[in-house]
Amino acid sequence: MTAPTTDPADGSGTHRRELLPTATAADVRAxxxxxxxxxxxxxxxxxxxIVAGVAGGLVIPRALGRVVDLVAEGGHTTSAVTAPVIIVAAACLVQAVFSGWGDALVARCGEEMLAxxxxSALGRALAVPLERLERSSMGDLVSRVSSDTALLAEAVRSLVPQLVGAVLEIGLTMVALLLLDWRFALAALLAVPLQVWAVRWLMRTSRPVRRAERIAQGELARTVLESVDGAHTVRAFRLVPGRLAAAAHSSRVTRDLALRSTRIGTRFFGRLNVAEWTGLSALLVVGYVLVRTGHVGIGTASAAALYFHRLFDPVNGLLSSFDEVQSAGAAATRVLGLAQLTEALTGEAGTTRTTGATVELRGVGHSYVSGHQVLHGADVRLAAGERVAVVGTTGAGKSTLARLAAGVHRPTEGRVLLGGVPLDAMSAPLLRRTVALVNQETHVFAGSLADDLRLARSDAGESELLAALETVDARDWAQALPQGLATRIGQGGLRLTPVQAQQLALARLVLADPPIAVLDEATAEAGSAGSRVLEAAAERALKGRTALVVAHRLTQAVRADRVLVLADGRIVEHGTHDELVAAGGGYAALWAAWSGARGQGAVPDPA
Structure with missing residues (x-):
């Protein structure tokens, strides 16, 4: 059961794209x-x-300083340095074991949070009304749940452990310098103003570029996805050069922003090198003075220099990671922004419940673009269990009417009530339990056939799956598959025919068992023989349900309880098939043309 993402047949044209919500930095921290x-x-x-590992590493410079003192004093045998060397070896082991263990735990915590x-982000995206998602760029959504989450995953695996270790090592190393002599710590701090200046410059310069780069990547993904999904339309209307030009433009923008980010990073590292040189030079001068005046020994001065040298990697790693932090931060705001979508994944809208299986459209009008009305003043009521067919020419507003009845769109005028409850008062879970939409653009998900069916009802047993397939006349071919219901289908698996894919969608409808069903040309993708198979399958799947059927073939209208005829976004005729034929209006002419062509062996598409 899927819904289309565009409605060119209803004259909607190009929708105004709205970016999905983006969280703030405060939201991410909270x-x-x-x-x-x-x-x-x-x-x-x-x-x-990690603290234990860093503390073990801090023992190493002090032990090496002791070795320097022993050598400078002279008169000692080689055995005198045995103890400091053993201490160095033990400290290295402690640092390696505890730091590695701590980093692994940090990464594991991060992976759990990321999962x-x-x-949560995917659940929110699936729970939000499709109308809201359709107003946004599909590339924006795809980039958030793919490239943005991949960037966060990489940050969790490597960046977060590096940052935690760097912060602790810098803090404890400064404490060690203070314990040696406060003047060593003061000399080391001379590098800080230059580092702060470099970081402030990076944040000021890189942040907007990184954000623009993420948006550009989403736009590139949108352009490619829309071109691929609409490949037939693109070729039919000779839009290939324009789509290629759009993709090339998006690629150039993305490339230029990536190169600009690289140049910013190179300049930033140059500033860090200046800070390192300044701090180390100051510390060596202080050490020289303190040794000459007898305040410290040469071993202590050597230990101080080694401590400062140990700071190079964590400080540079910490400061240089600001660029990656900003990228990860931008990705986090985009991923967590999905949590701000208005529809909740669980819970109900108060205590609202449907009271039946009726469908009512009261004075409903709709426009996708302001000033361009595609549906006008539709007044329709479907009684519980009634089946109503909708016919009309291309662009008449049939699919828009179907989407409004299915709750995919909220009308810009009037009200839609399902089971006596207005759409605005229904939560997403209640809406999904009440009505289901099946259209011609059925998606086959990658996985086993059973898994694909259980998307409609996760607790369905094998017997229930087979019964649903039996209802839509698909059991025989399903059981004939190499592994039966366990056969992998979709991407990387067995490719289903259009008829089989639509039968799968109808079987999901049977399993979901909503009281109301909307079929939007659900047999249009099959040939004449396939359409007859699908019409029979749809007939059985709709049994006992209130149904609104956008008819691809007039045989569907003949079997309906009533028929609605749309033209230019208005309901121009309504009644039973026999009544409309007897009235001699537009439907009668359509039926006469269809019946005549059928007698000659060609059946035109009434839509």
Whole structure:
């Protein structure tokens, strides 16, 4: 059961694209703290292990300083340096074991949080009304749940452990310098103003570029996806050069922003090198003075120089990661922004419940673009269990009427009520339980046939799956597959025919078992023979349900309880098939043309 993302047949034209919500940095921080507080044991254990590893590493410069003192004093045998060397070896082992263990725990905590974020973001995207998603760029959504989450995953695996370790190592190393002599720490701090200047420059310069780069990547993804999804239309209307030009333009924009980010990073590292040179020069001068005046030994001065040298990697890693942090931060705001979509994944809208299986459209009008009305003043009521067919020429507004009845769109005028409840008062879960839309653009998900069917009802047993397939006359071919219901279909698996794919969608309708069903030309993708098979399958799938059927063939209208005829976005005729034929209006002419062509062996498409 799928819904289309565009409606060119109804004259909607190009929709105004709205970017999906983006969270603020404060939202990201609040979300992170909430997740840490929810499960604090593992983060605290990781912090303790990293502290132990850094502390072990700080022993190394002091032990090497002792070796320098022993050599400078002279008169000692080689055995005198045995103890400091053993200490160095033990400290290296402690640092490696505890730091590695701590980094692994940090990464694991991050992966768990990321999994929760990814599932929440996808759940929100699936729960939000399709109308809201259709107003946005599909590339924007795809880039958030793919490239943005991939960027966050990479940050979790490498960046977060690096940052945590760097912060702890810098802090504890400065404490060690203070313990040696406060003047060493003061000399080392001379590098800080230059580092702060470099970071402020990077943040000011890189942040807008990184944000623009993420948006440009989403636009590029949108352009490619729309071109691929609409390949037939693009070729039919000879739009290939224009689409290629649009993709080339998006690629150039993305490339130029990436190169600009690289240039910014190169200049930033140059500024960090200046800061390192300044700090190390100051510390060597201070060490020289303190040794000459007898305030410290040469071993202590050597240890101070080694401590400062140890700061090069964590400081540079920390400061240079600001560029990656900004990229990850931009990705986090986009992924967590999906949580701001207005429809909740769970819960109901108050205590609202449907009271039946009726469908009512009261004075309904709709426009996709302001000033361009595609449906005008539609008044329709479907009684429980009634089947109504909708016919009309291309662009008459049939698909728009179907989407409004299915709750995919909210009308810009009038009201739609399902089971006596207005759409605006229905939560997303209640809407999904009440009505289902099946159209001609059926998607076959990658996985087993059973998994694809269980998308409609996750707890369905094998017997129930087979019964649903039997209802739509698909059981025989399904059981004839190499592994039966366990056969992998979709991308990377068995390719289903258009008829089989549509039968699969109708079987999902049977499993979901909503009281109301909307079929929007659900047999249009099959040939004449396939259409007859699907019409029979749809007939059985709709049994006992209130149904609105956008008819691809007039045989569907003949079997309906009533027929609505649309023209230019208005209902111009309504009644039973026999009544409309007897009235001699537009439907009668359409029926006469269809019946005559059918007698000659050619059946035209009434839509």
């Amino acid at each position: 979300d992170l703290l909430t997740r840490i507080r929810a499960r604090p044991a593992r983060p605290l254990a990781a912090l303790a292990l 929760d974020i990814r599932e």
